[in-house]
Amino acid sequence: MNIVEKNLSEAPEKEFRNDVSNDDAKQALRLLLKWIGENPEREGLKETPKRVLKAYREWFAGYNQNPGDILSKTFEEVEGYREMITLKDVTFQSFCEHHFAPIIGKVHIGYIPNNKVVGLSKLARLIEMFARRLQVQEKMTAEIGNTLQTHLDCLGVGVVVEAEHHCMCSRGIKKQGAVMKTMHFTGIILNDFEKKNEFMRSIS
Ligand SMILES: [Zn+2]
Numbered sequence: 001m002n003i004v005e006k007n008l009s010e011a012p013e014k015e016f017r018n019d020v021s022n023d024d025a026k027q028a029l030r031l032l033l034k035w036i037g038e039n040p041e042r043e044g045l046k047e048t049p050k051r052v053l054k055a056y057r058e059w060f061a062g063y064n065q066n067p068g069d070i071l072s073k074t075f076e077e078v079e080g081y082r083e084m085i086t087l088k089d090v091t092f093q094s095f096c097e098h099h100f101a102p103i104i105g106k107v108h109i110g111y112i113p114n115n116k117v118v119g120l121s122k123l124a125r126l127i128e129m130f131a132r133r134l135q136v137q138e139k140m141t142a143e144i145g146n147t148l149q150t151h152l153d154c155l156g157v158g159v160v161v162e163a164e165h166h167c168m169c170s171r172g173i174k175k176q177g178a179v180m181k182t183m184h185f186t187g188i189i190l191n192d193f194e195k196k197n198e199f200m201r202s203i204s
Contacts (some may be wrong), residue, residue: 105163
């Protein structure tokens with residue numbers, strides 16, 4: 001387990017802020033089990049609603065987090081470092097908001113600091129926060145980029161997301177192996193062709 005994974009696995013599981021009781025949520029899951037033709041009372045399924053709630057607390061933990069907390073600690077003693085910082089191949093798992101099906105892929109992220117930098121694991125945490133919500137890949141890509149730009153007040157951000165959508169590979173048109181690629185740029189990575197190239201080269 002590397003440092004980034006270790007930090008993420010230590011994230012506390014919180015209750016969601018809503019007015020739906022755990023019992024109501026479990027009841028809804030029992031109803032879905034019935035709807036697919038199952039018997040929610042049989043041995044193997046009895047504890048399933050409880051286990052699903054536990055899993056959902058983890059898969060959707062992003063609703064309980066905010067970027068201000070994740071990116072609050074920055075470092076300014078970097079000797080005026082002003083070049084691009086990139087982190088590539090950060091794996092993520094999310095769920096598409098249209099079908100509740102998994103989206104599994106990688107995020108590549110880069111930014112050009114304006115005096116302050118952020119710890120590497122915080123970039124991974126930011127990605128996790130947005131991935132652990134129901135998502136649309138285009139939206140997640142822009143959210144990661146815009147949040148980093150706003151909170152770090154950096155000179156530019158680049159985000160590329162590559163992912164497989166299970167709503168497309170296991171149902172509907174059933175195209176396996178198709179990878180969707182989205183990208184979002186801000187500041188000089190958006191406006192300076194050379195900088196955009198540098199970013200794309202460093203993550204390729
Ligand atoms: Zn979908």
